[in-house]
Amino acid sequence: MLTVSPCYVFAVCGSTDVRNTVDRFKLLVNCTVIEGSLQILLIDYADPSQYDDLSFPSLVEITDFLLLYRVYGLKTLAQLFPNLSVIRGRSLFYNYALVAFEMPDLEEVGLFGLRKIERGAIRLEKNPKLCYVNTVLWNALTDESIKKDDNFIVGNKDPDECVDVCPTRADTDRSYCPQVTIHSDTNGDVLRKQSLCWNADNCQPREFHSLTSFLSRALQSRAAYLNPCRHVVIVVDRDSLPNRNVLATCQSNLMHPHEAITSHKVIT
Numbered sequence: 382m383l384t385v386s387p388c389y390v391f392a393v394c395g396s397t398d399v400r401n402t403v404d405r406f407k408l409l410v411n412c413t414v415i416e417g418s419l420q421i422l423l424i425d426y427a428d429p430s431q432y433d434d435l436s437f438p439s440l441v442e443i444t445d446f447l448l449l450y451r452v453y454g455l456k457t458l459a460q461l462f463p464n465l466s467v468i469r470g471r472s473l474f475y476n477y478a479l480v481a482f483e484m485p486d487l488e489e490v491g492l493f494g495l496r497k498i499e500r501g502a503i504r505l506e507k508n509p510k511l512c513y514v515n516t517v518l519w520n521a522l523t524d525e526s527i528k529k530d531d532n533f534i535v536g537n538k539d540p541d542e543c544v545d546v547c548p549t550r551a552d553t554d555r556s557y558c559p560q561v562t563i564h565s566d567t568n569g570d571v572l573r574k575q576s577l578c579w580n581a582d583n584c585q586p587r588e589f590h591s592l593t594s595f596l597s598r599a600l601q602s603r604a605a606y607l608n609p610c611r612h613v614v615i616v617v618d619r620d621s622l623p624n625r626n627v628l629a630t631c632q633s634n635l636m637h638p639h640e641a642i643t644s645h646k647v648i649t
Contacts, residue, residue, distance in 0.1 A: 392439065400424065403431045403454075406461075411439060418445040418472065427454035429486065436460050441494075445472040446501065449481045456510075459491030459580060470500030477504045477533075478523075481511070489513040493583035498523045502531040512543035516578050517585055518561060547578035559587030 396417030399405045403424060432455055441464050449455075458465075470478035478501030481487060487508045503519050505511060519532045547556040556576040577585040 396420075396445070398422075403427050403435070406435050406437075409437045409440065412437065413439045414442045414444070415440065416444050418448065418474070419443050420448045420450075421452055421455075422448065422450040424452045424454075427452070429454045429456055432456075432461070437462055438464050440464065441466045442469070443467075444469045446470060446474045446478045446480065448474050449484055449487070451483050451485070452487075454486055455484065456486055456488045457491035457580065459489070459493060459583070462492060462494070464494045465492055466494050467497045467499065468495070468501075470498060473501040476531075477502050480504045481508055482506050484508045484511070487511050489580045490517070491580050491583075493579040493585070495522060496586075500524060502527050502533065504533045505535075505537060506533060507536040509538060511537040512540075512545055513578065513580055514543075515540050516545050516547060516576065518577055518587075521585075521587075546581050547576040548582060548584055556584075558584035561587070 392411040393414050393416055394409070394412040395415070397408050397412070397415055397419050399408060399419070399421045400423045405424075409419075440462055443465070445468075447465075447468055449458075455461075468478045474480055478498045480503075481490065482504065483506075485508075488510050489512060490505070491513075502523060505514060514534055514537055519534070520527065520529050523532065547558045549556050556578070558576040558578045560574045560576050562574060577587060579585055
């Protein structure tokens with residue numbers, strides 16, 4: 382009988398297509414890194430309550446792009462992907478790394494854990510209920526090569542009809558989120574101060590800390606398959622958990638979680 386020291390269990394999944402039914406979200410169970418793209422699309426006749434018990438806190442990284450298209454009943458990504466930290470954009474969807482298009486019930490993007498889109502722009506289009514668009518500094522997420530106008534954000538809910546309340550202090554009723562100054566596009570005059578937030582519960586950080594340290598914290602905060610062993614990792618296939626024996630090579634002194642995504646695989 383083989384025994385190994387307790388380790389974090391990281392599941393590396395390939396490109397994943399969630400479509401037609403909410404049940405297909407089960408494909409994301411145990412995924413920590415998606416090596417490829419995540420497409421969530423064409424889910425008709427779904428009720429918001431069907432998403433109430435869905436959450437994938439393990440997922441911290443997508444190496445290609447995230448696409449959402451015509452998914453009914455889905456109001457936010459906040460509960461689905463609370464720890465999604467980086468979209469690398471190695472392969473893009475028509476130059477975009479994050480796309481939400483014709484999402485009839487989406488009220489906020491809500492990816493409050495997202496710190497970096499390494500390559501590619503953002504497209505949020507024709508989402509009739511989408512708010513919290515002007516409270517996120519989108520170009521702070523993308524690479525410096527992406528200009529503000531490269532992010533295509535049009536055809537969503539009229540900002541004047543959105544409440545867009547950022548988290549507030551109970552004693553002052555004022556937002557404690559970071560603020561930026563909004564200037565006029567025509568003459569540069571100061572228009573207002575804008576608090577930065579993803580929704581009513583989560584601010585958007587103005588100064589991003591090291592992505593490496595954030596990913597480490599995100600990986601260690603996930604609820605499933607955690608054991609008290611620092612700086613070590615098991616890399617597994619999605620289908621191997623939770624019912625098969627796992628043999629893993631533990632690595633010490635990891636500086637970046639992605640460095641552990643190597644050839645170490647589950648064996649049975």
